[in-house]
Amino acid sequence: MEIDSNRTTLAKTLQNRRQRLAGLIDFPVMLWSGCRMGRNFPANRFPFRASSHFLYFGGLPLERAVIYLNFGKLELFIDDSPPETTLWHGEMPKREEIAEKIGADAAFPLSELSSRGEGVATIAVQDIMTRHQQAEILQRPLGLGNNLSGRDRDLAIAIASLRMYHDPDALAELRQAAAVTVEAHKAGMRATNITNFNIHSPLQKTQTEATIRGAMEGVIIAHNMTCAYNSIVTVHGEVLHNEQYHHSLQPGDLLLADVGAETEMGWAADVTRTWPIIGKFSPTQRDIYNIVLAAHDSCIAKIRPDVEYLDIHLLAASVICQGLVDLGIFRGEVSDLVEMDAHALFFPHGVGHLLGLDVHDMEDLGDLAGYEEGRVRSNRFGLCFLRLNRPLKSGMLVTIEPGFYQVPAILNDPEQRVKYRDIVNWERLAQFGDVRGIRIEDDVLVTEDGCEVLTGGLPTEAEAIEELVN
Amino acid sequence: MEIDSNRTTLAKTLQNRRQRLAGLIDFPVMLWSGCRMGRNFPANRFPFRASSHFLYFGGLPLERAVIYLNFGKLELFIDDSPPETTLWHGEMPKREEIAEKIGADAAFPLSELSSRGEGVATIAVQDIMTRHQQAEILQRPLGLGNNLSGRDRDLAIAIASLRMYHDPDALAELRQAAAVTVEAHKAGMRATNITNFNIHSPLQKTQTEATIRGAMEGVIIAHNMTCAYNSIVTVHGEVLHNEQYHHSLQPGDLLLADVGAETEMGWAADVTRTWPIIGKFSPTQRDIYNIVLAAHDSCIAKIRPDVEYLDIHLLAASVICQGLVDLGIFRGEVSDLVEMDAHALFFPHGVGHLLGLDVHDMEDLGDLAGYEEGRVRSNRFGLCFLRLNRPLKSGMLVTIEPGFYQVPAILNDPEQRVKYRDIVNWERLAQFGDVRGIRIEDDVLVTEDGCEVLTGGLPTEAEAIEELVN
Numbered sequence: 001m002e003i004d005s006n007r008t009t010l011a012k013t014l015q016n017r018r019q020r021l022a023g024l025i026d027f028p029v030m031l032w033s034g035c036r037m038g039r040n041f042p043a044n045r046f047p048f049r050a051s052s053h054f055l056y057f058g059g060l061p062l063e064r065a066v067i068y069l070n071f072g073k074l075e076l077f078i079d080d081s082p083p084e085t086t087l088w089h090g091e092m093p094k095r096e097e098i099a100e101k102i103g104a105d106a107a108f109p110l111s112e113l114s115s116r117g118e119g120v121a122t123i124a125v126q127d128i129m130t131r132h133q134q135a136e137i138l139q140r141p142l143g144l145g146n147n148l149s150g151r152d153r154d155l156a157i158a159i160a161s162l163r164m165y166h167d168p169d170a171l172a173e174l175r176q177a178a179a180v181t182v183e184a185h186k187a188g189m190r191a192t193n194i195t196n197f198n199i200h201s202p203l204q205k206t207q208t209e210a211t212i213r214g215a216m217e218g219v220i221i222a223h224n225m226t227c228a229y230n231s232i233v234t235v236h237g238e239v240l241h242n243e244q245y246h247h248s249l250q251p252g253d254l255l256l257a258d259v260g261a262e263t264e265m266g267w268a269a270d271v272t273r274t275w276p277i278i279g280k281f282s283p284t285q286r287d288i289y290n291i292v293l294a295a296h297d298s299c300i301a302k303i304r305p306d307v308e309y310l311d312i313h314l315l316a317a318s319v320i321c322q323g324l325v326d327l328g329i330f331r332g333e334v335s336d337l338v339e340m341d342a343h344a345l346f347f348p349h350g351v352g353h354l355l356g357l358d359v360h361d362m363e364d365l366g367d368l369a370g371y372e373e374g375r376v377r378s379n380r381f382g383l384c385f386l387r388l389n390r391p392l393k394s395g396m397l398v399t400i401e402p403g404f405y406q407v408p409a410i411l412n413d414p415e416q417r418v419k420y421r422d423i424v425n426w427e428r429l430a431q432f433g434d435v436r437g438i439r440i441e442d443d444v445l446v447t448e449d450g451c452e453v454l455t456g457g458l459p460t461e462a463e464a465i466e467e468l469v470n
Numbered sequence: 471m472e473i474d475s476n477r478t479t480l481a482k483t484l485q486n487r488r489q490r491l492a493g494l495i496d497f498p499v500m501l502w503s504g505c506r507m508g509r510n511f512p513a514n515r516f517p518f519r520a521s522s523h524f525l526y527f528g529g530l531p532l533e534r535a536v537i538y539l540n541f542g543k544l545e546l547f548i549d550d551s552p553p554e555t556t557l558w559h560g561e562m563p564k565r566e567e568i569a570e571k572i573g574a575d576a577a578f579p580l581s582e583l584s585s586r587g588e589g590v591a592t593i594a595v596q597d598i599m600t601r602h603q604q605a606e607i608l609q610r611p612l613g614l615g616n617n618l619s620g621r622d623r624d625l626a627i628a629i630a631s632l633r634m635y636h637d638p639d640a641l642a643e644l645r646q647a648a649a650v651t652v653e654a655h656k657a658g659m660r661a662t663n664i665t666n667f668n669i670h671s672p673l674q675k676t677q678t679e680a681t682i683r684g685a686m687e688g689v690i691i692a693h694n695m696t697c698a699y700n701s702i703v704t705v706h707g708e709v710l711h712n713e714q715y716h717h718s719l720q721p722g723d724l725l726l727a728d729v730g731a732e733t734e735m736g737w738a739a740d741v742t743r744t745w746p747i748i749g750k751f752s753p754t755q756r757d758i759y760n761i762v763l764a765a766h767d768s769c770i771a772k773i774r775p776d777v778e779y780l781d782i783h784l785l786a787a788s789v790i791c792q793g794l795v796d797l798g799i800f801r802g803e804v805s806d807l808v809e810m811d812a813h814a815l816f817f818p819h820g821v822g823h824l825l826g827l828d829v830h831d832m833e834d835l836g837d838l839a840g841y842e843e844g845r846v847r848s849n850r851f852g853l854c855f856l857r858l859n860r861p862l863k864s865g866m867l868v869t870i871e872p873g874f875y876q877v878p879a880i881l882n883d884p885e886q887r888v889k890y891r892d893i894v895n896w897e898r899l900a901q902f903g904d905v906r907g908i909r910i911e912d913d914v915l916v917t918e919d920g921c922e923v924l925t926g927g928l929p930t931e932a933e934a935i936e937e938l939v940n
């Protein structure tokens with residue numbers, strides 16, 4: 001079936017992306033959207049998340065759909081839902097309507113796909129059911145992550161070079177995700193105030209991490225968005241990927257909330273704030289908070305085209321080391337401390353990453369998107385977790401997320417204690433026991449002449465944070 | 471490693487369940503918990519949901535764990551997390567601690583599993599990655615749903631006969647899920663009031679279905695629970711499994727919300743209410759609402775041991791037909807109308823289902839749990855969607871969820887219009903155009919001498935609903 005395109009904005013954006021891809025490769029491509037998985041029985045399924053590569057060129061979160069791209073043309077493969085599902089799911093858009101919306105050049109049922117796999121490049125999706133179909137149609141095994149090869153690798157490099165620089169439609173989505181995320185964090189801060197607590201439920205006698213998570217994710221859901229990743233909302237910020245929410249909130253605690261929204265089309269935000277439960281930082285908490293904030297602000301001040309992201313990371317490390325020297329926690333010269341990876345004792349992750357359709361954008365491609373060709377991850381304790389090592393260019397969206405954590409697994413490691421014996425004043429550090437984890441994270445767009453903080457509507461200053469909690 | 475059991479309440483409950491299973495079968499069993507799936511890249515995963523059968527006997531939502539049950543003894547197979555994950559995920563409980571908590575008789579790493587598969591029965595989990603492992607360890611293909619055979623089928627029957635009647639620990643969990651669900655619905659009704667709207671977000675100019683969903687799910691998350699299923703929150707209640715939330719709320723609309731919480735241990739609630747956006751039912755909406763409520767109340771009044779659930783379904787059908795006759799929408803004798811499946815024109819689903827660890831409890835076993843041995847699903851339009859056909863017994867938890875829907879796919883079906891030509895007064899029906907979908911659903915426990923509505927804290931009367939919205 002041939003389609004007389006009614007060229008909508010979405011269709012135009014997608015066609016433009018497809019044209020640009022056609023300028024980079026000379027072979028056909030199939031991208032699968034994926035399918036939903038049963039949660040505890042087949043009819044009770046996890047929410048659907050379409051593959052990001054499919055979304056980038058196909059535009060809509062269609063389940064069990066495939067797009068075939070060749071020389072800038074798109075053929076859509078999808079089955080209409082059987083009539084008996086109308087009772088349960090209502091009238092679903094038909095193949096032709098969908099095809100028109102995304103500016104497809106032709107559209108076919110999935111059964112037409114089987115003869116088309118020869119010489120075609122693809123990217124493996126996350127769900128294994130669909131991955132089996134991909135291998136079957138293409139009649140070959142599929143590489144994953146850092147093990148892509150041949151045309152699949154060429155395709156991944158081409159896609160990464162497009163997805164890395166956001167077009168206006170992508171930016172419009174990313175701005176929406178950022179705006180809702182800002183509101184979610186404000187709601188979380190407000191819900192921490194004991195007078196706003198329990199407005200919804202007489203069942204809770206104590207306020208927990210989950211209470212705040214509910215307030216924050218409730219806002220995201222209310223805007224018909226989803227969480228771009230499993231939220232971290234914890235008084236144990238030192239557990240970097242904490243996914244527990246049961247701890248009660250104690251007056252002296254800091255709460256670290258890393259929560260981000262994702263639009264219906266799949267575009268993400270990624271924001272962290274850290275605030276005091278009682279609405280006032282202790283003097284020790286404020287001291288460390290201001291060091292992390294100084295690192296955050298210094299990094300953002302430096303972001304502009306052609307700056308190396310690795311240098312931004314090292315700048316964060318320097319500012320943190322300088323702050324810890326000023327507080328008497330570190331001894332020595334800042335440049336020596338960074339050289340020795342001393343910063344990683346308290347800041348053991350990278351300063352940020354690419355952000356787009358994925359919260360760690362294109363991480364399914366291994367380091368292919370994050371690392372400039374020819375560069376590989378360092379083995380250094382202070383650099384090995386850095387997810388992005390490229391010169392920044394206009395149109396890139398990155399996170400800036402310095403932090404300070406007292407991670408027992410690091411600080412109690414006998415090897416580390418020997419290595420950093422002369423550098424850390426452990427007695428002085430002991431006075432900062434009420435600081436387990438602090439992170440401040442914003443989403444920063446590289447522009448022609450500098451940068452723009454998409455999540456700048458959310459304050460970072462300690463006093464402004466306190467005011468929101470109170 | 472042998473374990474000196476510190477017999478906790480959880481361990482005792484689980485041991486009791488295992489002993490009862492041992493009384494029903496004479497072969498060994500392995501149950502897998504399952505694993506998480508990548509959402510858009512491997513590190514960004516969907517939340518973990520352990521297999522319900524694993525949870526019933528193993529008690530804790532452990533990822534990548536297997537329990538081996540034989541003659542009432544449990545051996546736990548799980549790997550300790552590698553030390554390097556402590557940095558990201560904190561200290562995780564060790565195999566021995568977990569084994570003690572669940573009253574295991576022994577515990578081993580997963581590598582010990584491979585030699586143990588002979589003659590072992592199992593139930594396939596939902597995630598395909600783990601399902602491959604199951605087939606590999608047992609060295610045979612696995613049946614699914616209604617296609618279970620041999621020992622797997624015997625095991626499924628034995629498990630169903632236990633899980634069908636809830637023990638005190640299960641009931642305590644189910645009551646918690648019910649209580650939080652009641653609060654979520656109250657929050658949804660309150661959030662519908664225009665003066666409570668937008669308290670969290672200046673970004674929303676209009677109130678949508680998503681606004682209410684956010685208020686409701688926010689409460690569930692705040693209690694550290696998850697949604698037991700994808701919420702239905704819609705002004706298009708006639709789309710039975712609606713998962714869209716983008717419609718704006720208009721003054722004349724009814725909102726149908728089918729939202730239920732699930733505890734951390736996996737126990738579910740399943741509740742539906744329908745309320746008017748403006749806080750007042752129109753006369754036509756109130757008429758139909760009261761018919762659905764009469765069906766709901768009549769069914770619950772009849773629930774006691776030894777009553778056939780099919781008769782409860784037919785009672786709902788009768789009450790709905792009677793109500794529609796009284797309103798002049800139907801013509802004829804109620805018993806004839808039910809015999810002709812006329813009720814299914816407006817009530818095309820079953821009156822309810824089993825509820826427990828799954829919202830449709832044990833639906834992964836096909837109809838094996840829902841249907842008494844020897845009974846099969848009817849082909850009748852008015853009966854084919856009934857998920858439960860057994861005599862009720864004390865300890866069973868069922869939903870009662872009659873409804874009225876104007877489903878275009880049914881009412882505009884030429885075949886139906888011919889079949890029910892003399893029965894429906896279409897002109898009269900047209901006056902009820904502002905009633906697209908109404909459902910009232912509660913969770914009802916069969917007791918020794920009748921029943922108890924676990925979700926009875928949430929009003930059903932039209933006036934009480936109106937008051938909550940206002």
Ligand SMILES: [Mn+2]
Nearest residue numbers: 270399401441
């Ligand atoms: Mn981040």
Ligand SMILES: [Mn+2]
Nearest residue numbers: 740869871911
């Ligand atoms: Mn139900």
